[in-house]
Amino acid sequence: MRIIDLLFNLAATLGLLLSGGLLFYYLLLPPDFLQFNPGLVSSPVQWLFGDDNSPLNKPRVIETVLLWGRLAPLPHSARHLRIDGTGQLFDKTYIVTFEADPSEVQQWLTASPGTSQQSPTVAEGGKHYQIRPRDAAYAAVTVDPGGGAVRIKTFWR
Secondary structure, three states: OHHHHHHHHHHHHHHHHHHHHHHHHHHHOOOOOOOOOOOOOOOHHHHHHHOOOOOOOHHHHHHHHHHHOOOOOOOOOOEEEEEEEEEOOOOEEEEEEEEOOHHHHHHHHHHOHHHHOOOOEEEOOEEEEEEOOOOOOEEEEEEOOOOOEEEEEEEEO
16 A cells, blocks of 8 residues: 555656646747747747836836937826837847827927927828937837827837
């Protein structure tokens, strides 16, 4: 009876170790390494620490974009906030898009040092503000003709 209990405990321990090892393996390795693409986020750990839209990175990226563009904090009504970041350690580009009430967007542009003293160029795509950036090579804000959709582009090289 004691040997059966010992074998059962050994099998359970090995099963836990194997499942824990497999979980760790699949969380950390990208699907292209595994020759498998499930179509979902490949690794929750990679997403959490590597994606600009993750809860850990989004506040830092927004703060960086606002600093580089000399912009005020985003309007309270900002929704559909999306960050697209490209680049590596020595060059980084961020494009932040959001929608907000047109009146709040106008107040935000007026409160932002980067856009408040500028006259925008008007084109089919809306109003375009070319900003003299802080700590970046380029910064610009484009507001759609309706005044509610905003696109901020900054890059550092």
